[in-house]
Amino acid sequence: MVKAGLEDIVAAESAICDVDGAQGRLIFRGYDIHDLADNSTFEEVVYLLWFGRLPQKSELEKFSKELSANMTLPKEVVTAMKQLPKQATPMEVLRTITSLLSMYDPDGTNDNLEATIRKATRLVAQLPVITAYWDNIRNGRELQAAKPELNIASNFLYLLTGSVPSDVSAKSLDVALVLHADHELNASTFAARVAAATLTDIHSAVVAAIGTLKGPLHGGANQEVIKMLLNIKEPANAQPYVHKMFEEHQKAMGFGHRVYKTEDPRAHHLRIMSEQLGKQMGDLRWYQISREVEQTVQKEKGLYANVDFYSASVYHMLHIPIDLFTSIFAMSRMSGWAAHIFEQLGNNRLIRPRAEYTGQRDLKYVPITERKA
Ligand SMILES: CC(C)(COP(=O)(O)OP(=O)(O)OC[C@H]1O[C@@H](n2cnc3c(N)ncnc32)[C@H](O)[C@@H]1OP(=O)(O)O)[C@@H](O)C(=O)NCCC(=O)NCCS
DSSP states (O other): OOOOOGOOOOOOOOOOOEEETTEEEEEETTEEHHHHHOOHHHHHHHHHHHHOOOOOOOHHHHHHHHHHOOOOOHHHHHHHHHHSSSTTTHHHHHHHHHHHHHTOOOOOEEEEHHHHHHHHHHHHHHHHOOOOHHHHHHTTOOOOOTTTOOHHHHHHHHHHHHSSOHHHEEEEEHHHHHHOOOTOOOHHHHHHHHEEEEHHHHHHHHHHHHHHSTTTTTTTTHHHHHHHHHHHGGGGHHHHHEEEEHHTTTOOOBBBSSSSSSHHHHHHHHHHHHHHHHHHHOOOHHHHHHHHHHHHHHHHHOOOBOOOHHHHHHHHHHTTOGGGHHHHHHHHHHHHHHHHHHHHTTTOOEEEEOOOOSSSOOOOOOOOOGGOO
């Protein structure tokens, strides 16, 4: 019997990330996610995931500068974005513009490992620009140029809103980017590795990953969570809302996980951030509703919050439009996709599994004129 959804099937060896579902531990290149969330930055984590070790100060400065310098889009790409239908979702735009960027990449069709790393550096820098620019274009706002002195999180918020964010907002987004950076063979990363293993280019592999992340069972869940919190409106409504949802056999978005059987360690940090941001804003409502929902789902179904649950209230309090939430996940996970693509290319073999055939055999072909209804 084939296990549905390839549950528990080990499909690759990898030295990038370990998810211990029983203990609720997450490790990037040997470092515990709690340590990284408390002490590191997104730029440093990208370096760690790609090059296998923490950078020296000068290495991190050089890498951060390279990232900031690439936070720009070719003018032809911006012109093309302006032609897109205004109702296009940010994930559709991200998928399409990532594909378009491959035609303007300075490394062209050079897809050796060094060129692929350069392309990945550009993509990590460009995905936030696409996301922020799209929100400005669809709302008829001016486009700003990224500020070289800002990191990716601050630059993204700056490009989105036109104002340099507060330290608390910038730090919150930076930690969220650290937490989402990689997660072993999740669906989108697997899609990226399958594509990369055909020796296609990195833009194609990332397009496959973005399309996969977009689904509501994967990265799309955070958008569904905030819609639920907005429907609930007040903490007192949370319990009856969840009861009704389960009576109607609906899934609670932001809960459950294929691998974690205990709390998702990333949810811990996002829960704290949600409370801190609420306190800072003098409005704890979104945190409190989230807590009520979390406790009710835990009691009713024994399910724990995953990374998407508290990221929803955090992004909402950062005034990020709801339909950009999944794109923020993509902005971060781009680093993990790239790390896995490099690893795949470093020791490549085409990924081509088998299917167990359950259809019919030995049917006789009947000409169309003789077929019975
Ligand atoms: C993440 C997820 C897709 C993992 O799915 P999976 O490993 O395939 O597990 P299943 O969907 O088969 O669920 C197993 C059981 O738990 C239940 N379950 C799992 N997640 C649930 C949820 N969020 N709400 C309610 N019930 C849930 C299922 O209904 C199923 O119950 P059953 O055996 O009585 O039918 C699933 O938990 C889910 O859909 N969560 C909501 C979406 C989400 O937050 N995705 C982001 C993941 S980081």
